[in-house]
Amino acid sequence: MPIADELRSGGMLAWEPYCEIRAADTDQEKMRELYKVLNSGGDKVKSAFYSQLVKQEPCLFEALGSIAQTTEALIESLNKYKKWIQREYQYVTEYNSLPGEYVLLSERYTQPLITMKHREKKSKKKRCALWEGVSSSSLSPGITQTRTAPSWIADNKGISPRSVILQGNSGNGKSFTAQKIMLDYASGNIRREEFDCLFHLKCKELNLISGEQSLAELLSHNSNLASDQISQILQKSPEKVLILIDGFDELRFSYSDPSSMPKLSHVSEKGPLEASLKALLKGHILSESFLLVTTRSTATKTLGGLLKHPQRFTEIIGFSEKEVEEYFQRFFQNEDLSRKAFECVKANETLITACSIPVICWIICTVMRERFSDGADVTSGLETTTSIYVDFVSTLLEHHSQGLSQSVMILLRSLGQLAERGMLEKQVLFEEKSVCDTVSDPAGSPFLCKFLFKRRIRQETMFSFMHLSFQEFFTALYFISLAERDFLDKLTERFHSQTQSYLDLYLDEKCPLKYGCPEPHFLPVIQFLCGLSNKEVSSSLKETHNLSVPSFVQAQLEEWILHVSSNRVYNFLPFILHCLYEFHEKEFVQKAMEAWQELDMSWDQLSRTDCWALLYCLDCCPHFRNLKLNFAAAELKMLQPKIVGGLQIAVKSISADTAHILTDFLQSKGKWEEISLRTDDSESLCSSLRLFSFEGKLVLNVVRWCSSSQNEPSLSEIILKCPHSKASSINVKSFLQAFHSVNSTTEESADFDRQVDALLSQLPSVSGLSAINLSVPVLTEAWASRILFLILVLDWLFDAGSKGSDGAEWLPGLLMEEGIKCSKSSERCTHHTKQIEELSCNQRVTIEFCGEKCTEDVK
Structure with missing residues (x-):
């Protein structure tokens, strides 16, 4: 109050707000009232308050100044911190960079x-x-x-x-x-x-x-x-x-007991x-x-x-294909070269698929850059993931072998020993002494990265593999150099780490891996081992580095895969598909996949590389009866080369792109029985899309499920029937978009009639159309008039009615008598006229027009 009194006596505080301040019960309430005055009084009032604060509350004023100084100091520290981050993070050291060689993150990051x-x-x-x-x-x-x-x-x-x-x-x-x-x-x-x-x-x-x-x-x-x-x-x-x-x-x-x-x-x-x-x-x-x-x-x-x-x-x-192209542009920094490289990769489905993994995209770009400069075939020999890594390692060794202080064989083995030790200890950074004890001249190795790690009072030199995937690759490379007993002992420990106390029960002496389950972080090593067992890859290793892959490696892995497949362990299915792709041997793939007569992989969305591995296995095994998948529209293209009997696909969304790809799929296939797409996405063009054969005809069935009674679709289902040979006349993409537009509006909407007409106007263009089934909530006069208009244009059986939201039971419909008209009086429908007059509202009526004949089924 002394401050308020001084402001009042100095003419800075009017009588009414001064009374409000005095009347406040607590100091906090008094301060709030005073703040209102300061906030509206301008600089003169604030300056007077400031002067009184210094005079009346010097300790408070000093504390506030200290807080202001602390805040200012923190802001300055944060600004310096941001500048430090810009210096440290703006560059990226590429996996095979020479000391002091960097590229800007902005020039590489996609x-x-x-x-x-x-x-x-x-x-x-x-x-x-x-x-x-x-x-x-x-x-x-x-x-x-x-x-x-x-x-x-x-x-x-x-x-x-x-x-x-x-x-x-x-x-x-x-x-x-x-x-x-x-x-x-x-x-x-x-x-x-x-x-x-x-x-x-x-x-x-x-x-x-x-x-x-x-x-x-x-x-x-x-x-x-x-x-x-x-x-x-x-x-x-x-x-x-x-x-x-x-x-x-x-x-x-390190804590085995979290409670401690x-x-x-x-x-x-x-x-x-x-x-x-x-x-x-x-x-x-x-x-x-x-x-x-x-x-x-x-x-x-x-x-x-x-x-x-x-x-x-x-x-x-x-990466998607678009992002792969962007990455190529950033990597090559030359429009002609990046376009040439991308076109080579795009023409090779294996490589464009592999490039969806960013680190492999970098490897392929690096290999292609070297091959361009050497004038070699830029894509030959790059078929599996392992073959890409083998070729890359060979390329780096070819360009760095002159500066190595040891033979290539010794270098590969020492790198493998270091990599395996890191995998066992789950370690990706290695101290300099530890590395030097294993690898001669680690700084000269093209596969290790050197950097400084900040300790409390010093900096320490550390090493890592250029990427974790290379640590996994070199671990696999080390395993194939071992004697059979050593190989089996090391892998048995990795396959049975969870069952050590029951090892005698779970161990098959001849095939010790058989009843085991690899540690999750060790799965990539197993995949690389499968790839190294591939005949072409092992032949390349023998030719370039005199490194042989023993037959027992493949035999043991094949035995484990056959055991997993025969027991249909679904958790391992995607991984097994990748292993089979890395083996790349048709006869073994057929043997391994015999147990999988039906594949259900709809529980998780497949990546592009998953789809590519799956497609290879399906091409080797044409006996599958049923396949359920979950992936985006772009991956559907990858299934086009496959012979399809019945295919059920759960997709995250049925979009225009999905429909377009499906149309291409139909036109490229000579024989198939059923294709169905379904989704739970309410924003999709439809909920379910089925194409199947019935009585020698092609049937297109489109459904929109009802999520609740409040948002019942205007058109819940439409079915078209035409000859198989006329499948190409159905523009599935346009048809689905029109179907979605109808369900995006209500019958009360001014735009509803136009959307319905746009949908029905597409029907006459379907060659050989012999039947249509429309399911609507209520068969109104508007729907009836449209149906009869189509009947005049087309000459086929027509069935119109309404279904429940579950699609199972027919609900009553309404067909107004005024809507039943034909162009000639002689063809006017007169059969069952008396019965029609006796109908109550919302009773189902089925009218069939076949040429000059007309029959009515009243229920």
Whole structure:
């Protein structure tokens, strides 16, 4: 009140607001009333208040000044942090870069396709972007793209996720995406109101940290901020902090008993690495912050149980064909060369499919660049994933072998030993001494990357393989160099790690892998072993590096695959398909797939590479009776070369593109019995699309399911029947679009009549059309008049009525007598006239016109 009194006596405070201040019961209420005066009084009143505050409350004034200085210091620290990120993240060291050789991230990064899904396998996916509505200004000349900022959009229940899991297979671009997010933040490409600060934790580096650490100290390892500065930032506005945790599957947790782990609750509280991380993941520390965690799909279940809620699951599934073309443009930086390379790859279905995996896309570009310069055939010998890696390794060795201090054979074996040790210990970073003890002159190896890792008081030289997939490849390469007993001992341990106490029960002496199950992180190694057993690949290894693949490798793996197939272990089915593709031996594929008379893979969306492996196996085995799949429209093209009997496909959406591809599919097939597409997506053109044979005719059946009684479709079903030979006359894409347009409007809409007419006007163009069935909620006069108009134009049987939402029972319809008219009075329908007059409303009427004859069926 002394301040208010001085303002009043100085003429700065009117009597009425002064009374309001005095009348307030508490100091807080008094301050609110005074603030109203200051807010509306202008600079003069504020200046007077400021002077009185210094005079009346010097301690408070000093405290406020200290807070202002602290805030200003934090802002300055954040600005320096952003500049540091720009310096550290704007460049990317390519996997085979020489020391000091870099490329700009903006000149190489191509955003992969990311889909949103639930953790459960059966849930549908939809395309989404982690990064939303932000344009990048540092892209290469001539290339314009839109990049995105972290998407924390609320779901249909208004809930925003606190944790986002970005899962994906090795090489799909998870770490590159994390790097791009950090660079976009530092460059100002994130909306300012969304996040004040981003931190990046690299799990492969966290494994090297020993001793107790607070969360603030962990975050300081990959930043230029001190731990006390980070603590201040985290406490000031935790709800505007995003923490990226990259490579969760690479973490090595040491606690076997989680209950003995200390519980941490503050950013500055020290504890073991695992305790600090789990407190962050579970939300015991920084519960209001946001998390984005990247991981391989194999670790998703474990991670989901550790993360705070609400959660969002996304999957990075690689490049589409369009993104592959963009990547080629960025890689070659030469329009003519990139176009030539892309056209070569596009003409080879194996390569364009392989390029959907970003790391393999880079490998193929690198190989093609070398082959262009040598004048060699740019795509020969690149058939399986393993063959691509073998060719790439051979290419690098050819161009670097002169500088090696040891023979190629010794180098490959030593790299394999290092890789295997890393796989066993789940280690991707290796200390310099450890590497030098295994690999002579590691800095000169074209397959290892060298970098500095920041310890507390020093920097340490570390090594890693150019990419995790190469660590897996070299592990497989090492295994084929072993004697049979050593090979079996090592793989038996990996196949029976979960059943060690029951090993005698689960072990077949002749085929020890048979009853086992490989560790999830070891699956890529097994796939590479299958690929190395391929005759052409093993022949290439023998020719170029004098490296033979023993027959027992293939024999043991084949025995395991036959056992899994005979027991129809569905969890392993996609992996088995890839292994069979890597073997690339038709007779064995047929033998392995004998048990799979029916394939149901609709529980999860297949990637482009999954589809390619599946297609190869189906081409080898024409005996399949039933196939259920779930993939996007673009992948449907890959099935066109297959002979189809019955094909049921569950798709995430039936779009115009799906319909167009289906039309091409129909026109390219001479023999098939049934094709059906179904979806639960309410935004689709339809819910179900079936094409099947009935009484020697082709039947097209389109259905829109009713999600509720409130939004019953205007036209729930339409069935067309025509000769098989006239299938090409049905424009499925246009027909579905018109069907969707009818159901997008109501009968009360002014646009409804036009949409219905547009749909029915397509029917006369269908050659040989012999029957139509329309299912509508109520058969009104408008529908009846349209039906009779079509009858005058066409000469076939016609059935019109209405069905229930389940499609099973006919409901009563209404056919107005005024609508039953023909062009000639002699052809006017008179049969059952008396019965028609006696009909009550909404009773079903079926009218059949066949040439000059007309029959009526009244029920």
